[in-house]
Amino acid sequence: MKLYEELAEWWPVFSPPKVFAKQAASYARILQETCAPRRVLELGCGGGSVAYHLKKHFQMDLVDLSPEMLKMAARLNPECPVHQGDMRTIRLGSLFDAVFINDAVMYMTTERDLRMAMATAYTHLRPGGAALFVPDCTRETFLERTEYGGGENGPRSGRYLAWMRDPDPSDTVYDVDFAILLSGKDGTRCVHDPHTFGVFPRECWLSWLEAEGFRARQVEGKKLMFLGIKATS
Numbered sequence: 001m002k003l004y005e006e007l008a009e010w011w012p013v014f015s016p017p018k019v020f021a022k023q024a025a026s027y028a029r030i031l032q033e034t035c036a037p038r039r040v041l042e043l044g045c046g047g048g049s050v051a052y053h054l055k056k057h058f059q060m061d062l063v064d065l066s067p068e069m070l071k072m073a074a075r076l077n078p079e080c081p082v083h084q085g086d087m088r089t090i091r092l093g094s095l096f097d098a099v100f101i102n103d104a105v106m107y108m109t110t111e112r113d114l115r116m117a118m119a120t121a122y123t124h125l126r127p128g129g130a131a132l133f134v135p136d137c138t139r140e141t142f143l144e145r146t147e148y149g150g151g152e153n154g155p156r157s158g159r160y161l162a163w164m165r166d167p168d169p170s171d172t173v174y175d176v177d178f179a180i181l182l183s184g185k186d187g188t189r190c191v192h193d194p195h196t197f198g199v200f201p202r203e204c205w206l207s208w209l210e211a212e213g214f215r216a217r218q219v220e221g222k223k224l225m226f227l228g229i230k231a232t233s
Helices: 008-014 017-035 067-076 103-107 111-123 202-211
Strands: 039-043 059-064 082-084 096-101 125-133 145-153 156-165 173-184 187-198 214-219 225-230
Touching: 008 067, 008 145, 008 156, 017 096, 017 125, 017 225, 039 111, 059 067, 067 082, 096 111, 103 111, 103 187, 111 125, 111 202, 111 225, 202 214, 202 225
Parallel strands: 039 059, 039 096, 059 082, 096 125
Antiparallel strands: 125 225, 145 156, 156 173, 173 187, 214 225
């Protein structure tokens, strides 16, 4: 996926930290009210823009599959340990007070993928800890639509349009096509970057979390979120 490889250096243009200030504040509040964590593990940190705000409240460790994105996250958050790995399989051999997974969870496109990510979160939690999952949507809330954004960072400017479509509502995926315009000292170019996202009913989220050992509940907000609590014994 070009956004996370050859275009990773453009991440501060498309997704600067200021965009995530309000969202991050709500995530921090939920975690603080649930388990008052000190150490938090973020799986799928991307360019580190959410961690930029969360680190004001917690000691953050950051994980991402893309080495290029992890480099951007480390540049933005030099005080946070970073770990390259897949949220489905990574094992750090350390326990955390909370685990946070933002929209990177959308790349879990099958039940097996999503339950593996849930198991990773469970494995890294101390007893009494909480895992907060923030998918873009569930099957019930998915809408075919377009979104757009972008901005400037130094001499670089960029704009994108994301087109969300679901050719087969009976399966667990939908298509997201990014049309990206990049403008810099070498001129302007256009990039097409297709992605596939996973989408599941809320009842599957809750039942799979329970099956992986969590006590699960949903959290209402701008997005529907899912919280899993690890038992104390």
